[in-house]
Amino acid sequence: MSWADWTRDFEVEPSLYAADFARLGEQVELLLGAGVRVFHFDVGDGHFIPPITIGPVVLQSIAPLVHDRGGRLDCHLMVESPERHFSQFREAGADSVTVHLEVCPDLSPIVELARLEGLQVGLAFNPETSVERAAAAAIEAQVDLVLCMSVHPGYSRQAFIPESAERVPRLRELLPESMLVQVDGGVGRENLRELFEAGARLFVAGGAIFGSGDPGSAYRQLVDELS
Helix, strand or coil, X not given: CCHHHHCCCCEEEEEHHHCXXXXXXXHHHHHHHHCCCEEEXXXXXXXCCCCECCCHHHHHHHXXXXXXXXXXXXXXXXXXXXXXXXXXXXXXXXXXXXXXXXXXXXXXXXXXXXXXXXXXXXXXXXXXXXXXXXXXXXXXXXXXXXXXXXXXXXXXXXXXXXXXXXXXXXXXXXXXXXXXXXXEXXXXXCCHHHHHHCCCCEEEECHHHXXXXXXXXXHHHHHHHHC
């Protein structure tokens, strides 16, 4: 199975970093019932980004809920030396891992290690990294998706960096059609349509979903923006 099998015309991915962890399983079930196909799982190590976030133990606890309903877990590894953790995340239930160009200058061997674990692979790049550099690395390593960060990675519920809207169409222009474009950071109803028209098809939404009193309804509203 691959991203081509998991995704419809587009996917809004709830970012579990923004969830209420006292109700995590309940919220995952609710969102699956609302139609979520892919969840975004942010991992921080306290080195590449300041906070230490959630890890394989939490992933393992929700993976059966997600997989039993046909969902997928898209793990964003905001960590140094991500290849050291591929096996652990695959065993915990990850379906795809995304690594950062800023800590993986020699990307191709790392992508190969992820594929040997049976994982799909994405490449993320920060707002300070050029679109051209990210696209060239993605094409050389033949990743499945490219994640254009529209905030500085590390903390949930940041405001969208306006310049990101100009980076997405350039990224889409440079990449082969088979590579999906993902956007993460400050994504919501106010910019979703613009990002879709720019060529993105995977939209990571944290505060826009979990900041609501009804995450399922908030998810559906985002989907309706593009339906």
